[in-house]
Amino acid sequence: MKPALIYEFRGHLLDLGRRRLQRGGNDIMIRPKSLALLVYLIENPGRVIDKEELIGAIWPNSIVSDDSLSQCLKDVRAALGVEAEGLIKTVPRRGYIVDEGQIRCRSELPPPQSEKPSIAILPFRPLASDREHNWFAEGLTEDIATALTRSRQLMVVSRLARPPEPKVSRSVAEVAGSFRVRYVVDGSIRLVGNRLRVSSQLIDAHSGSILWADRFDRYVNDVFAIQDEITDAIVRHLEIKLLPQERRSIQLSRTDNMEAYTYYRHGWQLARHWTKAYLMVARRMFTQAAELDPIFARAHSAIALCDCYLLEWFASNETPGSILAMAEKALALDANLAEAHVARALAFQKSGRIDDARTAYAEALAIDPTCFEARLFAGFLAWTQGQRDVAMAQFVEAAQLRREDYLGPYFVLAAIDKADPEKLKWAQLALELAEHAAVLQPDNPAPLSRGAVALYHLGKFQEAVSWIKRALILDPDDPITNYNAAAVYSVIGDQATALRFLEAYVQRSSEDMVDLVRNDDDLAGIRSYPGYNELLARSWGLISST
Known part of the structure; x- marks a missing residue:
């Protein structure tokens, strides 16, 4: 196996094998x-490299301007920070040179893939007559996956991520192939009164053989014991062991x-209905859970x-300080809660501590790469920093993690x-x-307003207007619905109506959202419309830069 090169310079580490840039052990977005530009420069230290060579190496078979190269170089210098000043020097009218004396190179042999088994936990299915207990089935899936990520x-590469239901059944090998894993855990539940039946199986997708299968008939209060038994069976048949501290970590989180x-x-x-009203009810439920069990770390993390979500999307009364305090409370109970690190990151982000936010998101993903919120909010941060490629990569990962949720693909579109x-x-x-969610949640405007965005991207403008009108009937005051209405009408050319809905959004949102308004391609038509600049100045005290 070919060794992977690792370059070290000024407190940074560039791992070519994993395509990662780190500082102090933390990933840098x-x-x-x-990143490709940085790699090329670092691999060619001590010589002047002109712009033509760099453009040819980074954008082969493409025609790009010098501005693209300048922007990438600006990104590289910003990512490296003041610690690496002088590493990449500009040679006037000639190009760029990397200081060879600042770089150390070493090689590392990556571990064989077989040393770390990969597994997907498919959502446990309520039986046909038991669909009202979807919440319980989802919880069982997530708890088993969370335990295994410890x-x-x-490597637990999927969580709550069943592929969209196909028109024809798919083999286990095909399902595993879509997740790029060797092993798959599947199962079903039946909950009647206080009696619970759980069936589960572990399948080797390479051979198609069932390594383990069992059925548990218990009282519902025994669900935690069932989770432990399924987890133990999986690790036993994969011939790995949970260390004592890993078992303790599982117990702490629940x-x-x-x-x-x-x-x-x-x-x-x-x-996960993604509206302000539902989030506020959910928060009350999480609070009740924390009151019933004050050391339930995940309840405190869920509140945070x-x-x-309430602060980022709806400009509610929550503050970065209150979110940070709740996240720290959860982490004091369980330091390995990825979701609590996500909450810390957003609190830092909203306080202007961008480097701390990046570090906290990296910590969350190091603990649990399958954390949906970590991918989503890290994408938001990259978006606000103008790093569209990074944002898209995070949103794509989020979409892969929750394949039944329209939210990931919606943000990829953004x-x-x-x-x-x-x-x-x-x-x-x-x-x-979104269409599937709208059928299941007929009183929820969120899938309708976000589905409207998808419709106009597909060129179905009349349907987009119809969907956004239905969403507005359900909740005319919802900020996200008003924002998407502004986008719909801007795209179809009705800028007066678009401005009216944008004003409704701005009045219910914080100044933090100005970069979204300024950078969203779907609002391009409204930015030159009379009243747009005045709206931002009046509401947020800002003059727009078009």
Whole structure:
């Protein structure tokens, strides 16, 4: 196996094998093209490299301007920070040179892939007559996946991520191939009164053989014991062991109080409707769970995450300080809660501590790479920093983690370049998932307003208007619905109506959202319309730069 080169310079580490740039052990977010530029420069130290050579290396077979190179170089210098000043020097009228004396190179042999088994935990299915207990099935799936992510010997690459239901059944090998894993865990539940039946199996997708299968008939209060038994069976058959500290970490993150657990699980079922009203009800449920069990770390973490969504999307009364305090409370109970690190990151971000926010997001993803909120909010940060490629990469990961949720594809659409050939694919996926959610949640404006965005990306403008009108009937005051209405009408050329809905959004949102308004391609038509600059100045005290 070929060793991977690692370059060290001025407190930074550039790992070519993993395509990662780090400082102090923390990942630094950088756009793919900017990273490619840094790699090329570092691999060619001590000589002057002209612009033509760099452009040819980074954008082969493409025609780009010097501005693209200048922007990438600006990104590289910003990512490296003041610690690496002088590493990359500009040679006037000739090009750029990297100081060879500042770089150390070493090689590292990456561990064989077989040393770390990969596994996907598919959502446990309620039986046909038991669909009202979806919340319980989802909770069981997530708890087993969370327990397995605590093992450093196992790669859990999917969580709550069943592929969209196909028109024809797919083999286990095909499902595993879509997740790029070897092992798959599948199962079903049946909950009748206080009796619970759980069936589960572990399948080796390479051979198609069932390594383990079992059925548990218990009282519902025994669900935590069932989770432990399934987890133990999986690690035993994969011939790995949970270390004592890993077992302790699993215990710390959960509760033995069934009532608290029920509030917590119902809370997440509601929160993922993605509206202010549902998030506020979910927050009350999380609070009740925390009151029933004050040491239930995940309940405190869920409160902090709820507040993150409320602050980021709805300019609610939550503050960065209150979110940070709740996140620290959760981390004091369990330092390995990825979601609590996400909440810390957003609190730092809203306080202007961008480097601390990046570090906290990296910590969350190091603990649990399958954390949906970590991918989503890290994408928001990259978006506000103008790093569209980084934002899109995070949103794509989020979409892969929750494949039944329209939110991931919706944000991919926000970040994707208008000329990208993949745009229509993401728009179609967002529409299909939003349409499914709208059927299941007929009183929820969120899937309708976000589906409207997908529709106009597909060129279905009349349908987009119809969808956004239905969303506005359900909740005319919802900020996200008003924002998407502004986008719909701007795209179809009705700028007066677009400005009216943008004003409704601005009045209910914080000044932090100004970069979104300024950078969203879908609002391009409104920016030259009379009254746009005055609206931003009047509401946020800002003059727009078009």
